[in-house]
Amino acid sequence: MSADPDLMLRPAVADDVPLLVQVMRAAREAAPMPDLPYADREVGAHLAARLSMDETWVADDGDGPVGFARLTGTWLDDLYVVPEAQRSGVGSSLLDLAKALRPDGFGLWVFSSNVPARAFYARHGLLELESTDGRANDEGAPDLRMVWAGEQPLSYLRAQIDEVDDELAALLARRTALTAAVQEIKPVGGPAGRDPEREQQIAERIAPMVPLLPPEAVQRIVHTIIEASLDAAATPGRD
Numbered sequence: 001m002s003a004d005p006d007l008m009l010r011p012a013v014a015d016d017v018p019l020l021v022q023v024m025r026a027a028r029e030a031a032p033m034p035d036l037p038y039a040d041r042e043v044g045a046h047l048a049a050r051l052s053m054d055e056t057w058v059a060d061d062g063d064g065p066v067g068f069a070r071l072t073g074t075w076l077d078d079l080y081v082v083p084e085a086q087r088s089g090v091g092s093s094l095l096d097l098a099k100a101l102r103p104d105g106f107g108l109w110v111f112s113s114n115v116p117a118r119a120f121y122a123r124h125g126l127l128e129l130e131s132t133d134g135r136a137n138d139e140g141a142p143d144l145r146m147v148w149a150g151e152q153p154l155s156y157l158r159a160q161i162d163e164v165d166d167e168l169a170a171l172l173a174r175r176t177a178l179t180a181a182v183q184e185i186k187p188v189g190g191p192a193g194r195d196p197e198r199e200q201q202i203a204e205r206i207a208p209m210v211p212l213l214p215p216e217a218v219q220r221i222v223h224t225i226i227e228a229s230l231d232a233a234a235t236p237g238r239d
């Protein structure tokens, strides 16, 4: 649907903050997501403090804010539209603005339960890249990281792959060192003398944490890592 012709997108000012708190609260209460775990005063103080650090944009229909978006350098941290103005193009206008302001792409977190918001972002070309059990967010509710991969999506996604590969390399280094340490106290005699039962337990324990891979694939990866680590531990002068 096309947006209200009177709709204006403008940078937020300090006077907007109390109304933005109301927009956020109304939007959250109407959506299938956890309640906001803060008082209005705390939300207002946070938004006010972020005004000078982030880019906060208000969607104003002439009678005041009906939605707003808050962008950091790489995240769309808030995008809220009051229930009465939803499905009228306000959210799309704010999201299009975010894309124009961050042509290299951005990420956002959405609660897994918020199926309408996930569908809205998917319709606008965002990808779901990661899910969590919610332990790390203030609401303790499962969430998803979605990204808009920007105008050069291959570059954006490759940069994300490089970041994850750095983490994988660090984990691989730690794990290889642990396999070598176990060999010091309980030699299995190199790749030939492995403990298949223990390796099976490891693969079965972690497979559910990698739902996008079949359990057999996780098992192959675990075995490959252990084999290579045992090889390295048995090869003098590698470290």
Ligand SMILES: O=C(O)C(=O)C[C@]1(C(=O)O)C=C[C@@H](O)C=C1
Binding pocket: 178, 179, 182, 183, 186, 188, 193, 194, 195, 196, 198, 199, 202, 226, 229, 230
């Ligand atoms: O847990 C052990 O007994 C180990 O030797 C460690 C380890 C591993 O790296 O996880 C290595 C070889 C065995 O086949 C099983 C597991």
